[in-house]
Amino acid sequence: DQQVKQNSPSLSVQEGRISILNCDYTNSMFDYFLWYKKYPAEGPTFLISISSIKDKNEDGRFTVFLNKSAKHLSLHIVPSQPGDSAVYFCAASAGNQGGKLIFGQGTELSVKP
Amino acid sequence: ETGVTQTPRHLVMGMTNKKSLKCEQHLGHNAMYWYKQSAKKPLELMFVYNFKEQTENNSVPSRFSPECPNSSHLFLHLHTLQPEDSALYLCASSQVGQGADEQFFGPGTRLTVL
Numbered sequence: 001d002q003q004v005k006q007n008s009p010s011l012s013v014q015e016g017r018i019s020i021l022n023c024d025y026t027n028s029m030f031d032y033f034l035w036y037k038k039y040p041a042e043g044p045t046f047l048i049s050i051s052s053i054k055d056k057n058e059d060g061r062f063t064v065f066l067n068k069s070a071k072h073l074s075l076h077i078v079p080s081q082p083g084d085s086a087v088y089f090c091a092a093s094a095g096n097q098g099g100k101l102i103f104g105q106g107t108e109l110s111v112k113p
Numbered sequence: 114e115t116g117v118t119q120t121p122r123h124l125v126m127g128m129t130n131k132k133s134l135k136c137e138q139h140l141g142h143n144a145m146y147w148y149k150q151s152a153k154k155p156l157e158l159m160f161v162y163n164f165k166e167q168t169e170n171n172s173v174p175s176r177f178s179p180e181c182p183n184s185s186h187l188f189l190h191l192h193t194l195q196p197e198d199s200a201l202y203l204c205a206s207s208q209v210g211q212g213a214d215e216q217f218f219g220p221g222t223r224l225t226v227l
Contacts, residue, residue, distance in 0.1 A: 002155070009153070032214050043117070043203050043218030044156075089156065099144050099209040100169065101216055103156040 003027045004092050006104035015113050019077040023090035023104050026071065030092040034101070035064060035075045038087045047088075048075070080111045115139055117219035119204050125225045126194065134189040134222050136204030145187040146216060147179060148203040156203065162187060163209055194226045 005024045013019045021035075031052040036044035050057040050064045050073070057064050063076045077084055087108045091101040117138045126132050138145060147159040161169035162181040176198075178190040187204055201223050205216040 004155070034215065036218075041220070041223075043119075043205075043220045046215050046217065049215065093214040099163070099207045099214050099216070100158065100161060101214060102158075105153065105155045 001026075002105075003030075004090060004102045004104040006088075006090060006107050008107050009105070010108045010110070012110045012112065013080045015082055015111055016079045019075075019080045019084065019109055019111065021075040021077075021088050021090075021107050021109065023073045023075075024071060025073075025092050027092070027094065027102075028071070029094040030102075031095050032093045033064070033066060033073050034091045034093075035062075036089045036091060036103075037084075038089065038106070044089055077109075080109075082111050082113055085109055085111050117204060117206055117217050119202075119219035119222050121222060122220060123223045123225075125227065126191070127227050128194060128196070130194075131190070131192040133191065134202055134204075134224075136187040136189075136219055138185055138187075138204075138206035138217070138219075140206055140208075140217060142206040142208045142217070143184055144207050144209040145181060145184070146205045146207075147187065147189050148205065150201040150203060150221070160189075191224075194224075196226050199224055199226045 034049040035047045037047045038044040066073045087106045089106045090104045120135045144163045148156045159173045160179045180188040201221045203221045204219045207216040
């Protein structure tokens with residue numbers, strides 16, 4: 001039973017346009033959500049997060065939106081750049097789980113010049 | 114060294130070998146984690162250590178044996194592995210109990226079992 005799902009294994013976007021990566025979850029106890037970016041041969045690096053008390057968090061070109069009623073979050077990257085090409089993982093945690101994160105399968109983003 | 118380091122970066126071993134993966138975090142965190150990443154799959158949490166105590170073992174086979182001698186070091190001892198254990202093994206650390214659940218990852222060890 002996968003509690004965090006990224007249903008699009010890949011996404012291709014033109015440079016300068018918006019990239020939208022989606023993530024769905026099933027556990028209503030999750031109260032903190034994170035996005036990680038991973039390049040080949042490297043570990044995931046933290047990108048942006050959002051607490052369940054918010055519905056939006058913005059950091060430069062990256063914005064994460066949370067829709068609790070739909071149990072859905074999305075990561076918007078605008079404008080997309082070729083260097084954004086990587087695998088993006090969403091992750092979720094519940095406050096009583098001692099820092100344990102549950103990850104989605106990842107979406108491979110390709111930004112074409 | 115900064116962040117989370119892992120050695121070796123690549124490892125090829127036979128099914129009868131014994132080897133160990135090492136992880137060190139330089140962030141002063143109190144929790145460390147081992148994950149397995151196979152192709153096209155989510156990161157699978159294997160073990161969690163909080164304050165050097167193992168708090169989670171996600172039904173990992175006994176051929177994987179973790180060791181956490183202190184809050185900065187984490188090992189994964191491997192013996193009699195199977196070819197399906199070939200994967201990227203990632204170590205992470207975090208500061209549990211201070212609100213944010215960000216984990217910081219090392220670069221991983223790419224393991225191939227022949």
